[in-house]
Amino acid sequence: MKNCSATDSLRKDKQVSRLIDQPLSPLEQFVRDYAEARSGAWDQIEPRVYDLLIGSEITRVAFDPEALPEHPQAQLASLGSPLLDGLLADAAERWRCARFYRIGLNLHPHSLDSRFRQAISLSPTAIANIRQVRTMNCPQALFWFKATFVSDQKEEEILLMGIDLHSLREVRHWDLLLASSGLSELPEALLPEARHAGIIAGYRCARDRVAPTVAALANTRRREWSSRVATQIQRMSAYYSRLREEANEPVRNGDDVAAPSPIAARREAIDREERLRIAELRQKSALRVQVKPANLMIVQLPKLLMSVAITDKNRPVGQLEAVWNPLSEAIEAPACPACGQPTFTLQIYRNSLGCASCMESAG
Ligand SMILES: [Zn+2]
Numbered sequence: 101m102k103n104c105s106a107t108d109s110l111r112k113d114k115q116v117s118r119l120i121d122q123p124l125s126p127l128e129q130f131v132r133d134y135a136e137a138r139s140g141a142w143d144q145i146e147p148r149v150y151d152l153l154i155g156s157e158i159t160r161v162a163f164d165p166e167a168l169p170e171h172p173q174a175q176l177a178s179l180g181s182p183l184l185d186g187l188l189a190d191a192a193e194r195w196r197c198a199r200f201y202r203i204g205l206n207l208h209p210h211s212l213d214s215r216f217r218q219a220i221s222l223s224p225t226a227i228a229n230i231r232q233v234r235t236m237n238c239p240q241a242l243f244w245f246k247a248t249f250v251s252d253q254k255e256e257e258i259l260l261m262g263i264d265l266h267s268l269r270e271v272r273h274w275d276l277l278l279a280s281s282g283l284s285e286l287p288e289a290l291l292p293e294a295r296h297a298g299i300i301a302g303y304r305c306a307r308d309r310v311a312p313t314v315a316a317l318a319n320t321r322r323r324e325w326s327s328r329v330a331t332q333i334q335r336m337s338a339y340y341s342r343l344r345e346e347a348n349e350p351v352r353n354g355d356d357v358a359a360p361s362p363i364a365a366r367r368e369a370i371d372r373e374e375r376l377r378i379a380e381l382r383q384k385s386a387l388r389v390q391v392k393p394a395n396l397m398i399v400q401l402p403k404l405l406m407s408v409a410i411t412d413k414n415r416p417v418g419q420l421e422a423v424w425n426p427l428s429e430a431i432e433a434p435a436c437p438a439c440g441q442p443t444f445t446l447q448i449y450r451n452s453l454g455c456a457s458c459m460e461s462a463g
């Protein structure tokens with residue numbers, strides 16, 4: 101009966117729990133967070149006893165050994181228990197995620213109009229009119245990657261790549277973004293979230309951008325490590341050359357000089373072994389690179405999203421979305437209405453708006 105109702109409520113609402121006065125232990129909090137992070141659910145049956153739904157499996161878990169006689173099917177969740185060790189190991193394997201709000205920014209800059217005119221170069225006859233300004237949270241996704249370089253030795257590098265999920269552009273000022281006094285778990289003001297591409301698109305973007313850095317790091321190591329391998333191969337070749345010289349010396353059996361054919365056979369065997377050993381050494385020292393996501397931080401950064409109408413000789417030529425970034429205190433390069441590429445220079449051609457290269461190809 102209890103099982104049935106527990107399963108039902110797990111399906112209905114993963115946050116369902118009874119009101120319990122006891123404070124949560126860190127282990128209980130971890131298990132709840134873990135179940136939610138795995139898109140599962142938890143249900144508190146009684147203080148310190150839970151049903152966990154992870155994947156397709158429901159497990160009854162007791163944080164208190166004294167609860168075990170009453171719940172004989174429950175597994176004990178204490179530090180060092182196989183259940184918790186398994187969950188901790190799995191959580192450590194997966195990447196970690198933290199969420200913050202960037203606070204302490206000036207969201208009311210003076211004269212946005214003139215700042216826009218200074219930042220964006222338009223045709224002399226064109227006029228920009230800011231129609232609407234909305235302050236919205238733009239999620240900034242910071243991905244930490246762990247790159248592992250393995251040959252006969254192993255080295256690791258941690259690389260950070262930040263992507264603005266609203267524009268899918270690289271975050272240039274992440275040191276400013278992460279200033280510790282400016283991060284809070286709670287927002288300063290409740291703001292709507294700007295339309296954005298989502299974490300998966302952001303991850304793909306970050307991975308593509310971090311790849312050239314990883315390739316450069318791999319090439320540096322390949323150069324350094326291969327010169328060491330070359331020295332080893334040289335030493336090995338010298339050793340086999342000595343062996344070949346010794347093989348050339350005729351073996352005396354009493355007064356008879358040995359026939360030349362066994363010498364050739366010995367030399368061939370030495371050559372074969374040398375080729376094999378060098379190939380083995382090269383294989384062992386070939387550089388392999390593995391890149392894995394390690395951590396993710398989402399920082400909600402408030403920005404001013406402006407809708408700008410552009411007119412030329414009193415005729416409307418287009419609408420532009422411009423962004424004021426309070427962190428860099430600058431207008432970000434708007435996307436060209438024609439090709440979507442960021443640009444600070446917009447031109448007007450045949451009553452439409454575009455960047456220099458779009459206008460060139462249109463002309
Ligand atoms: Zn363009």
